[in-house]
Amino acid sequence: MTDIGLWTIARATPDRAAVVDADGRTVTYGELAAEADRIGRGLSALGLRRGDTVALMLPNGADMITVYFAALQTGLYVVPLNWHLVAHEIGYILRDCGARAFVAHERFAETAAAAAREAKVPADGRLAVGDVPGFRPLAGLGAGGSGRPEPRTCGALMVYTSGTSGRPKGVRRPLTGADPDEVPPVTTWFFGLFGLKPFDEHVHLCCSPLYHTAVMNFAGISIQLGHAVVVMRQWDAQEMLRLVERHRVTHSHMVPTQFGRLLALPEEVRTAYDLSSMRVMIHGAAPCPPHVKRRMLDWWGPVVVEYYAASEGGGTLITAEEWLRRPSSVGRAWPGSRVRVLDAAGDEAPAGRPGQVYLQMGDATFEYHGDAEKTRRSWRGRMFTVGDIGFLDDDGYLHLCDRKSDVIITGGVNVYPAEVEGELAAHPAVADVAVFGIPHDEWGEQIKAVVQPEAGVGTGPELTAELLEFLAGRVARFKLPRSVDYVDELPRDPNGKLYKRLLRDPYWAGRERAI
Secondary structure (H helix, E strand, C coil): CCCCCHHHHHHHCCCCEEEECCCCCEEEHHHHHHHHHHHHHHHHHCCCCCCCEEEEECCCCHHHHHHHHHHHCECCEEEECCCCCCHHHHHHHHHHHCEEEEEEEHHHHHHHHHHHHHHCCCHHHEEEECCCCCCEEHHHCCCCCCCCCCCCECCEECCECCCCCCCCCEEECCCCCCCCCCCCHHHHHHHHCCCCCCCCCCEEEECCCCCCHHHHHHHHHHHHCCCEEEECCCCCHHHHHHHHHHHCCCEEEECHHHHHHHHCCCHHHHCCCCCCCCCEEEECCCCCCHHHHHHHHHHHCCCEEEEEEECCEEEEEECHHHHHHCCCEEEEECCCEEEEEECCCCCECCCCCCEEEEEEECCCCCEECCCHHHHHHHEECCEECCCEEEEECCCCCEEEEEEHHHCEEECCEEECHHHHHHHHCCCCCEEEEEEEEEEECCCEEEEEEEEEECCCCCCCHHHHHHHHHHHHCCCCHHHCCCEEEECCCCCECCCCCECHHHHHHHHHCCCCCCC
């Protein structure tokens, strides 16, 4: 037994701040542990047992974190749901994961009720924060009892992949059977990669949706290590700066889209807040345009640290100092992990030559729930791939090119859209950009760019000519888009991931891509 972990800290210092909720209310470790016990008892009383699933459709806040810890100590799989999905998409996930319990917030009442009916979630397992028709109050679950739920055994997060290339699948890891009071050594090891130690007056700012793997993991680990977690209900650039100053935030996890919105603030706003408490600003989840990262480093200094991982595992890490020397890299493998790049034949690709990226994280394993074929395709021995293409340089630094599913094959030549997107994003008229292949009878695929212009920028042939001229000096001629379309906003999720499929699929209706 150590001095870390939610329930251990709650016993030793029950008044220690655990969560600062979006409404400003502070939840102590004692209060969080007691609520997690109550809900855990209630889930057990409903008949849920080790290996069963509870799904959560909750906004960012203490409720989401509390139910997560309740399930974590009762051996359940926790499936956080993206509340931007529509009812039939939620219903699909509820059916696929076999949810025995479904906790929803009244903010999503109509969608949650429809999804629960469609998925036939048991009536007594429909639980609500607030008023949801057909759901009973979560506040009454486990009320009237006392003590911890029995038996206690560790559950696990089971996050569904984003579905950017098709229907999402749950990433399901074997349950360990460990004692929930025993914090796994990998937890302190992982935060140690970023220089974060237990206690040490750390404060974490949660500024993205908790239904994302990394966001929930960073919040959960922070609490396990004695760090207070300040929760934003929704992202707002200036509010984020205010919270950093107000709570002396030491670490956070962000995505490049949020960097862009911070940098878009007027200089007098950006410089009005004291950010000196920040020790490490961790970013990942999506490629960061080099010009955006350089501006963040100029502003925040060397606290900006990048890592590469996925819901399935990871990964690599690169410090600010390393990145300035290798601005296209996402770093070297974490201690205890491996990164390999394999060619089409499954052989080791030489340094500098792109291939499929494979990762290994110790002895960790997973499966895609209900999809044995996708699981089989993802694994090669003890290593797995999520479909990314990249190369290793002579010093073992990984450089990502793109996702395999996004590579454009035009005239038999591979073009990596991420490279073209990164260059176009540097043009001052471009707020966001997506590049992908569309059908072409002679070349197989033709390169298309879809641009979201900056506010107030006029679109049309003149801007297209300007963008292509700008790009011509930065990439080879065969990589230039043959056409440019303009949209008010690209389809991204709140964590910055681009739903490129929604842009590309209409062009391929009735046709089949080679990839």
